[in-house]
Amino acid sequence: MIHRLSPFLTVMLAVGYAFLYGPIASLVVYSFNASRLVTVWAGFSTHWYVELMHNEAIQQAALISLEIAVTAASGALLLGTMAGYALQRYRRFRGRALFGTLVTAPLVMPEVITGLSLLLLFVALEQAIGWPRGRGILTIAAAHITLGTAYVAVVVEARLAAFDRSLEEAALDLGARPFKVFLVITLPLIAPALAAGWLLAFTLSLDDLVIASFTSGPSSTTLPMVIFSSIRLGVSPQINALATLFLVTVAVLVTGAGRLMRARESER
């Protein structure tokens, strides 16, 4: 491409990024507002952060959400890696078309449909075999594993497609067993995709309101569910404070991952 930005494109870039980041910036600014009214500036204050730290409902929900997200991301990493590997490496097997559909469909399936049908499954299973007993953290995690598997599989599949197989072939020629080749050669080479897939599944789980609402039980209120009901009651600066903490965490993680990646690249 010719490296020249026309004035039109420069303006569009500015408009695009202002649109993407303006609302986020306003959230952060008003989290430090002394006034309860989100829109009237009444001086700098960390009052809402203090309130947030004393809000036990939010903390409880955050812990539940984290527990679900770690479980879901780990389960999705395992299943998604296997699925992505199978899709990329096994070109022909019976039921491949169905398998491909099942892997990619959760990516775009509207959440209300996934949530409702999973709930109906859990209810039917409980009636038929007595498991799961009621709904809670376990059923939400199972639902999120299904969603996350799709994302991990797509990321792993893309990474495997762009990958030099001669290293694997060399190891096989030198007498390594297939499983050892996978552990010693393949796994380290796709590690960045695995990390990205895990984080993606983790974030999706942490962020999900709809599927979790359908598959949750009385004692498993997740963070998005608490946020959603408090937004419905009205705008609260506490949510702004929570959003800011969220953003800072994401920014730190992303910058850290970027540095790590650059360091690894310069090593080569």
Place this chain on the structure above:
Amino acid sequence: MSAALRRRAVLALPYAWLVLFFLVPFLISLKISVAESVIGIPPYSALIDTSGGSWRLDLSGESYRRLFTDDLYVVAYLNAVKFAGISTVFCLLLGYPLAYGIVRAPRRLRSLLLLLVILPFWTSFLIRVYAWIGLLKENGLINNVLLTLGLIHQPLILLNNAFAVYVGIVYSYLPFMVLPLYAQLEKLDPALLEAAADLGCRPWQAFLRVTLPLSMPGIAAGALLVFIPAVGEFVIPSLLGGPDTLMIGKVLWDEFFANHDWPMASAVAVAMLLLLLLPMGFIRRLLQGETA
């Protein structure tokens, strides 16, 4: 372990999981959509009636009849398609120049610009929708700024209407449009544009006759990635929408959580799925063409 056995082992676990937790649930929804709503736990009738010693299949088309005759559902359906469709067009109008600008930006800036498009995706969707309430409210930031500048004399109604729903969908789904477009535009060989220029094409002609046709797969992928989930959107119409922006995803939610009518909720889900089956099949082919 033999190669065939190993393959089977790697496949079996994810395959079984997805069949159990993705395919079977839809079949159950399909089944419950033809049951009758009853008061009880669970609140739907059994399909096979074994009372009286003989088996009788008991199918009810009641939910589907209501779906097609009750205005509430018809309007919510058409609304969902309308809101998702128009939002997709706006996403494209905003996302295309953005993706094109990133591709044309200096190399050292490109990965940063791309990261900045992806970053909002990593922050909470719910919180990003919430941010717009603070901006669009009657005494929100936008109205305050416009009033202070003297551009308007009384606050505009920006929240709880169709405008807010469009803004919310375009804002939330914009990254899904930009990323496939970027991937497609990056592959475009600049020599083609130079050739077009040499042959006397003006830049806009070259854009219309070379760049745009070659970016069609990216446009299609982006449009479907926005349109399909937007049709079933629940959070945006419930937080930013109003009484005249009822969408089918919210109707499904209310049937389930407010009315406890499981068969009706299932029928809504089945009908929504039928509508989306075609675009979903299409997106799968686009995505798999990408990695194959």
